Amino acid sequence: MxxxxxxxxxxxxxxxxxxxxxxxxxxxxxxxxxxxxxxxxxxxxxxxxxxxxxxxxxxxxxxxxxxxxxxxxxxxxxxxxxxxTPRCSMPDMDSSEGRAKRFAIVSKWKKFILDYKIFNYPTNVLNLVPKDIDRIIALAWSIWSDKAKKLSFPISSSQTPTISIRFVGGDHGDNYPFDGPGKVLAHAFYPQNGNAHFDDSETWSDGQKNGKNLAWVASHEFGHALGLGHSTVSTALMYPYYTGYKEIVLDNDDINGILSIYPN
Ligand SMILES: [Zn+2]
Ligand SMILES: [Zn+2]
Structure with a gap:
């Protein structure tokens, strides 16, 4: 011991x-x-x-x-x-300099039009076809641009989009390996990177209690991709824990966060 x-x-x-x-x-x-x-x-x-x-x-x-x-x-x-409890794999605090400090607003994009590309689709899904994934991902971006109106998220046809979205498993070449079903579900990097990775060992779903709610997890990850850290407010989208299927609504904490980075 x-x-x-x-x-x-x-x-x-x-x-x-x-x-x-x-x-x-x-x-x-x-x-x-x-x-x-x-x-x-x-x-x-x-x-x-x-x-x-x-x-x-x-x-x-x-x-x-x-x-x-x-x-x-x-x-x-x-x-x-x-x-x-299943959760996002991004850290909640920065302990690199002694006493841990909360990440709140981490960084911001210097542009408002952020193009993205979905490079692959999840292996395990409940009644979802690629078109559904496209729709869910677009919806997850719109959750933020509905409030921060200067932001827009066109789909890129380039192989080098501003933001890459991938479903990957295990160790996948960054410092945040995935861990199989449960526990960590996804992560996304802060600006000026913005790439989002979803654990391909999870079973992704939409609008139901079974599986992991892709719309909710993607909306959360895109908050990171836009520069937001985790919130301590349990009703916020940026709360790090996945608390099961629920309607996606931004909390005032999320809205204040995104508007402080990208004011209208
Ligand atoms: Zn997170
Ligand atoms: Zn990753």
Whole structure:
């Protein structure tokens, strides 16, 4: 057992003494290692700080605050469950310079007409043909351009569009490998890149509870492609967790974000 794991166990034990009513069996050791990786991957814990109790507890608190959980500073059941929830694979925080800071508005395009191309279609779908994917992707862009009216998203016929959209699996040549079905679903790079990748191991769907709602995930990813970071507002489209099928509506938090980058 690593010293970091021992530390995590001791943090859990102290929490369980503090709230015996909600005490649950300790999760298996691999889950603890998974939690450490999670905190590092999503920017809450700086690489190398896993053995520092204060940093570790701070990072757990920051993750809990972001997700809207009780801020206990320990890996309680709700926190571990949230870490298993499907989500976007872009980090929530930037921990590269010591204390983690939230990404809010990351960067912006210097132009308003952003052409895109869908390079391939998903392997696993529920009742979707390529024409449906085209329609869903166009709709996901329009969610943003309906509010930020200077933006437009024409389809490119070039092999070098401004924004490339791909369905890819596993390690696919950037620093964000996909992980098979569940957990991370997609990511998109901030301007001046804007490319969006969707995990091809997922089963993508539209307008139903089964599968992963492509319209919702694509709208979220395109928020990143336009320069928005993750939101702590659980009703915002830019909230990092996938909370199941729901109607796509921009929250005021999303609208304020996009208009602060691209005012009308
Ligand atoms: Zn995201
Ligand atoms: Zn990628």
């Amino acid at each position: 690593s010293s970091a794991t021992v530390l995590l166990f001791s943090l859990m034990c102290s929490a369980m003494v503090g709230c015996l009513v909600e005490a649950t069996p300790l999760p298996p050791e691999e889950l603890q290692d998974g939690a450490l990786n999670y905190l590092k991957r999503f920017g809450y814990l700086k690489e190398g700080n896993e053995h520092d109790q204060v940093s570790l507890e701070d990072s757990i608190r920051a993750m809990q605050t972001f997700a809207g959980l009780n801020e206990t500073g320990v890996l309680d059941e709700a926190t571990l469950a949230m870490m298993e």
